[in-house]
Amino acid sequence: MTPVWYFTMHYRNKLRQIPLAVVAGVATLVVASGGSVAWFTWRALNPAPPVAEFPSIDIETDPLLALPEVSAPVTTPNTTETAPKDPVAQPAPAEVTGQVYWLKDTGTGFDLVAQPVSITADASPSEQIAAVFGNLLSKSGDPSQQAFTTIPAQTRLNEASVEADGVHVDLSSEFESGGGSAAMMGRLGQVIYTATAFDPSAPVWISVDGKPLTLLGGEGLEVSQPMTRSEFNEGFEL
Structure with a gap:
């Protein structure tokens, strides 16, 4: 063994x-x-938790909501064009200026000198003429210029109007009384120049108590109708 x-x-x-x-x-x-x-032993002792499964949901899309967004066009203001502005209303003047004419002795004759007078701006052309004649016939002259009048103090203005053919002035009969030829020419010049204070080139029609003035004074100075400033200067020498 x-x-x-x-x-x-x-x-x-x-x-x-x-x-x-x-x-x-x-x-x-x-x-x-x-x-x-x-590993198999560990997995057996520690099993993995179950994974939750969610149901799938089908979402229907509204075709109107799916349309792309359209941006509004941006308008750039045109800075080169400016809206017209309303014109600023200017206040109307409260008064306008007229002239009254007096005579001034130069030593060798007479000069017609003007004195400014204020007239209400809203007065009509005829009212403006009446206003300046109111000053002319109510005063004896302009002491500041040593100027005077040769129109008789009792003379009145019967009527004054501005027409298409010129300025019409109707005076009382006292306008023809008294004075020599120099005084008559002087008062005629005062009427012609004062009547054309607002329009120096306007023709003037003069009447006395409604009758056209053709001869003035005892010496019979001829007065043409109508008469302008230039015609007076040519026909009469003060």
Whole structure:
């Protein structure tokens, strides 16, 4: 009978004869198998929680809502064009200026000199003429210019009007009384110039108590109808 120690020694020798590569492969397999067994064991003890599944929802899109947004066009203001502004109304003057004419002695004759007078602006042309004659017939002259009048103090204005053919002036009969030829020419010049204070080129029609004036004074100075300033200057020398 073979002793036990003999077999033990024989087995050890056989193991020494196994290649190292085979031993390493066997060891690797054992390690891998052990790892797999460990992973499966952990998963069995710690199961993964179930994943919740949500139902899918089909959303119907309104075709009107799907239209693309359209931006309103941006209008750039034209700075080169400016809206017309309403004209600023200017206040109407409260008064207008007229002239009354007096005579001034120059030593060798007479000069017609003007004195400004204020007339209400809203007066009509006929009212403006009446207003300046009111000043002419109510005063004896202009002391500041040493100027005087040769129209008799009792003379009145019967009527004054501005017509299409000129200025019409009707005086009372006192206008023809008294004075010599120089005084008569002087008073005629005062009437002609005062009547044309607002329109120097206007023709003047003169009447006395409604009758056209053709001869003035006792010496009979001829008065043409109508008469302008230039015609007076040509026909009469003061």
